[in-house]
Amino acid sequence: MNTSRFAAVAAALVLATALVTACKKDSDPSTPQTGVFALELEPGVGALPLNLSTDTYTTAAGDRFTVSAFKYFLSNIKLTKADGSAYAVPDSYFLVDQAKPDSQHLDLKDVPVGDYTGLTFTVGVDSARTKAGNFTGALAADPGMFWDWSQEFKNVVLEGTSPQSPSRGLVFHIAGFKGANGANNTIRTVSPAFPANTKLLIRPDHSPEIHLHVDVLGLFGGPNPVRFATVYNTMGGPQSVKVADNIAAGMFSVEHIHAN
Amino acid sequence: MKFIRHFSFRRWRGLAGAGLAGLLLGAAACRREAEAPAPEHFPAPTPYALVQPPLFPAIPAPPADNPLTVEGVELGRHLFYEKALSLDNSTSCGSCHQQARAFTDGRARAQGVGGALHARSAMALQNLVWEPKLTWDGASPSLEQQARTPIENAVEMHQPLRAGVARLQQMAPYPPLFGKAFGTSTITEENALKALAQFERTLISSNSRYDRYRRGDRSLLSADEVRGLQLFSIHPNGTLRGGNCSDCHGGELQTDHNFRNNGLDAAFADLGLSSQTGRPTDNGKFRVPSLRNVALTAPYMHDGRLATLQDVLDHYNEHVAFNSPTIDPLLLNTTNDPLQQRHDLELTAQEKTQIIAFLRTLTDSTFILDPRFSAPR
Numbered sequence: 001m002n003t004s005r006f007a008a009v010a011a012a013l014v015l016a017t018a019l020v021t022a023c024k025k026d027s028d029p030s031t032p033q034t035g036v037f038a039l040e041l042e043p044g045v046g047a048l049p050l051n052l053s054t055d056t057y058t059t060a061a062g063d064r065f066t067v068s069a070f071k072y073f074l075s076n077i078k079l080t081k082a083d084g085s086a087y088a089v090p091d092s093y094f095l096v097d098q099a100k101p102d103s104q105h106l107d108l109k110d111v112p113v114g115d116y117t118g119l120t121f122t123v124g125v126d127s128a129r130t131k132a133g134n135f136t137g138a139l140a141a142d143p144g145m146f147w148d149w150s151q152e153f154k155n156v157v158l159e160g161t162s163p164q165s166p167s168r169g170l171v172f173h174i175a176g177f178k179g180a181n182g183a184n185n186t187i188r189t190v191s192p193a194f195p196a197n198t199k200l201l202i203r204p205d206h207s208p209e210i211h212l213h214v215d216v217l218g219l220f221g222g223p224n225p226v227r228f229a230t231v232y233n234t235m236g237g238p239q240s241v242k243v244a245d246n247i248a249a250g251m252f253s254v255e256h257i258h259a260n
Numbered sequence: 261m262k263f264i265r266h267f268s269f270r271r272w273r274g275l276a277g278a279g280l281a282g283l284l285l286g287a288a289a290c291r292r293e294a295e296a297p298a299p300e301h302f303p304a305p306t307p308y309a310l311v312q313p314p315l316f317p318a319i320p321a322p323p324a325d326n327p328l329t330v331e332g333v334e335l336g337r338h339l340f341y342e343k344a345l346s347l348d349n350s351t352s353c354g355s356c357h358q359q360a361r362a363f364t365d366g367r368a369r370a371q372g373v374g375g376a377l378h379a380r381s382a383m384a385l386q387n388l389v390w391e392p393k394l395t396w397d398g399a400s401p402s403l404e405q406q407a408r409t410p411i412e413n414a415v416e417m418h419q420p421l422r423a424g425v426a427r428l429q430q431m432a433p434y435p436p437l438f439g440k441a442f443g444t445s446t447i448t449e450e451n452a453l454k455a456l457a458q459f460e461r462t463l464i465s466s467n468s469r470y471d472r473y474r475r476g477d478r479s480l481l482s483a484d485e486v487r488g489l490q491l492f493s494i495h496p497n498g499t500l501r502g503g504n505c506s507d508c509h510g511g512e513l514q515t516d517h518n519f520r521n522n523g524l525d526a527a528f529a530d531l532g533l534s535s536q537t538g539r540p541t542d543n544g545k546f547r548v549p550s551l552r553n554v555a556l557t558a559p560y561m562h563d564g565r566l567a568t569l570q571d572v573l574d575h576y577n578e579h580v581a582f583n584s585p586t587i588d589p590l591l592l593n594t595t596n597d598p599l600q601q602r603h604d605l606e607l608t609a610q611e612k613t614q615i616i617a618f619l620r621t622l623t624d625s626t627f628i629l630d631p632r633f634s635a636p637r
Binding site: 052053054068136140142143144146147148149159160161165166167168169170171173232233235236237 | 317318490493494495497502506507508510511512513515516518539541542582586588589590591592593594600601603
């Protein structure tokens with residue numbers, strides 16, 4: 001064995017030892033460990049369960065309506081701690097579709113253990129991701145949630161009927177982010193508060209659940225109350241921006257957290 | 261008479277021979293106790309890889325118990341064109357699903373054995389690997405399951421699959437074809453359905469002029485066709501004009517895979533989706549079909565009531581039954597009226613022509629000529 005060969009073998013040995021020590025260090029309890037949690041989406045219309053097509057509901061203003069489709073994107077999930085630090089779940093994009101019960105249960109993995117006191121997420125798909133294109137997974141799952149012609153996502157979709165609507169139809173496509181200076185931006189980021197004195201405890205051996213109440217009435221009430229006689233058909237633009245503000249104000253609330 | 265006597269005599273001789281052979285075999289089996297029949301030796305089939313078309317959604321994996329193989333697909337092709345699967349040897353899948361018409365039949369309502377009329381129009385068979393629920397009312401969740409329906413249905417091929425399988429077992433080419441595909445020359449109903457499903461999964465249409473345009477060759481569509489594509493996809497709002505087709509016929513496959521009422525009727529002769537779900541709120545809802553190769557698949561709709569694409573555009577523009585109880589809200593709320601007050605779509609004659617011009621770009625001539633999909637010789 002010549003010397004350079006010997007050097008190579010020696011180096012390899014050193015490297016291997018280093019790796020083994022690194023492994024040891026990994027399982028050391030003082031380094032960050034991870035856990036999982038779930039977001040359980042519980043759709044309703046006020047206190048009533050949301051049943052597509054069959055049930056008739058009433059808005060706070062007294063307008064009656066049915067819902068035949070209700071879907072939205074939920075993305076950029078972030079957990080915050082009392083000290084202000086945060087963990088952003090990478091590549092977290094989900095499409096929640098009332099017609100698909102499986103889609104109401106979101107599993108999040110590889111979250112650093114810790115005591116989290118807040119949850120933030122985007123209702124819709126952020127513009128940076130939209131502009132990047134090349135959609136896969138949830139972003140490619142439903143062609144009906146994308147406007148090919150303007151290359152923008154529908155962030156929240158509600159379709160249904162109302163006797164108060166002049167056409168009988170309700171089409172709320174809360175879509176897009178463009179317009180001068182983002183005038184037509186309908187993407188909203190929300191931080192529904194945890195119940196008092198409740199934390200999300202991420203531990204390696206636990207699988208806690210955040211139960212979110214998703215209130216359809218949130219679209220129609222809040223800062224810009226909607227009456228179907230005048231607003232029954234919106235597909236992006238200023239009217240959709242107003243509905244987006246309603247969504248930001250009151251569509252999501254944390255019902256409770258299961259420590260599990 | 262003479263022939264029959266002669267025939268029955270030969271048959272008797274044959275039976276006697278078979279009986280004797282059986283006795284001998286039986287004796288042999290007794291001696292060797294319960295030994296299994298000699299196993300057949302077929303080489304393992306070759307995996308068949310579907311080619312992912314650019315821009316299309318990812319190809320879903322086939323069912324775990326029915327992976328695609330070269331031999332399985334080839335067998336499926338034979339079965340697809342096999343008339344022995346019908347009661348009177350008159351009809352195969354290929355009779356109603358003709359390649360030159362993107363696997364439709366040119367009829368308003370399909371016609372089965374003995375001229376029996378189906379209630380519905382034969383559907384195009386293309387890009388089925390992406391379709392989660394098959395047929396106009398979503399009756400079948402898988403191609404394996406679906407394939408039995410036309411074989412046994414009285415208004416289609418009208419023969420129990422059990423009988424069809426027994427016939428195949430006696431036809432020279434089939435036992436070895438099944439052997440190569442599934443490792444046994446004993447033909448089963450399950451393997452016949454699996455082979456048909458494998459063949460159907462290979463029917464991918466992704467090479468229309470529109471596809472090549474989407475992949476970057478902008479010279480391939482004329483100005484009118486490009487305008488038609490825009491109108492097809494734009495949801496009008498008083499400022500932007502559009503036909504709003506892609507709210508339902510969206511994406512590369514021009515379907516959201518949903519079931520909707522597109523306003524054909526106020527009262528329903530065919531209940532559509534609700535014949536599966538039993539829910540009145542699903543009355544009159546039918547699968548949103550892909551529009552690929554639509555210029556080849558006339559006449560249109562679940563009962564073939566509309567003869568031409570012009571009729572289809574006239575329907576969406578002028579004849580939607582707005583009083584239909586389960587009509588899709590998207591149709592109620594889509595108009596080019598600048599004040600957004602009217603019901604009707606209000607496309608101009610020229611805009612309709614442009615949308616039709618776009619629909620014609622969806623014709624994929626490589627698909628309808630592909631020898632892999634045509635009847636085996």
